[in-house]
Amino acid sequence: MEDFILDEAKIAQNRDFIRKTLSETGRNGMERLLSWLDNTDFYTAPASTKYHLHCEGGLAQHSINVYELLKAKVEAGLIDIKPETVAITALLHDICKANFYVKETRNRKIDGVWHEVEEWGVNEKLPIGHGDKSCYLIQTFMLLSPEEYAMVRFHMGRESDSYSDGFSKAAAKYPSVAAIHCADLEAAYIVENRM
Numbered sequence: 001m002e003d004f005i006l007d008e009a010k011i012a013q014n015r016d017f018i019r020k021t022l023s024e025t026g027r028n029g030m031e032r033l034l035s036w037l038d039n040t041d042f043y044t045a046p047a048s049t050k051y052h053l054h055c056e057g058g059l060a061q062h063s064i065n066v067y068e069l070l071k072a073k074v075e076a077g078l079i080d081i082k083p084e085t086v087a088i089t090a091l092l093h094d095i096c097k098a099n100f101y102v103k104e105t106r107n108r109k110i111d112g113v114w115h116e117v118e119e120w121g122v123n124e125k126l127p128i129g130h131g132d133k134s135c136y137l138i139q140t141f142m143l144l145s146p147e148e149y150a151m152v153r154f155h156m157g158r159e160s161d162s163y164s165d166g167f168s169k170a171a172a173k174y175p176s177v178a179a180i181h182c183a184d185l186e187a188a189y190i191v192e193n194r195m
C-alpha cells in the first residue's frame, strides 16, 4: 500500500470541521476543551505509528471517518443517538492520542544498506488505558453523559484494556457503545485501508 498523505489544506479543513462541529454542540466547557486541543498536536498527529493513517493529520482524519460512519448509522435508522453525542464521542474518542506520538530516527537496513529513517514512536505520559485516558481528558473540561462515557471508554470493544467483560455489559445497556466500536473498526480496517 502506498503511503497516504494529507496535504496542509486538508489538515486545515479537517481542523475547522472538528472545531465547528464540536463547538456547535454548545456543551459547557467545550470551548475550553477546544482551546486546549489547539495547544496540542491533535490536528497534525498520525492515527497510529505504522497501521491506519500513520501520516500527519491522520488522527483528525480518523476521528472524522468515525464521525461520518457513526452518523450514517443514525441516518440509516439503525440506532438513535443524539447529534451532540455522535459529535463528542466520535470526534474525541481517540483524544488520548494527542501529544502521544513522536518522530524518532532509527537505523533500518533497506536493500542491504543501512539508512537513517524517521518513524513514528510513542511517548505515553499518562498510562491509564486507552479509553479511560480519553474519558479523563474530556472530563477535565466538560462532563460526559453516562452513555457518552461508556461509548468512549469501550470504543475498542472487547480489546478495551483490562476490563474486557465491561464491554458486553456496557453495550447491552447502551447499544451506541456497539455502534461506535463498529464505526471505529470500519474506519480503521475498511475506509482507511483504501486511503
Ligand SMILES: [Fe+2]
Pocket: 093, 094, 130, 155, 156
Ligand atoms: Fe481508539
Ligand SMILES: [Fe+2]
Pocket: 062, 066, 093, 094, 184
Ligand atoms: Fe479510533
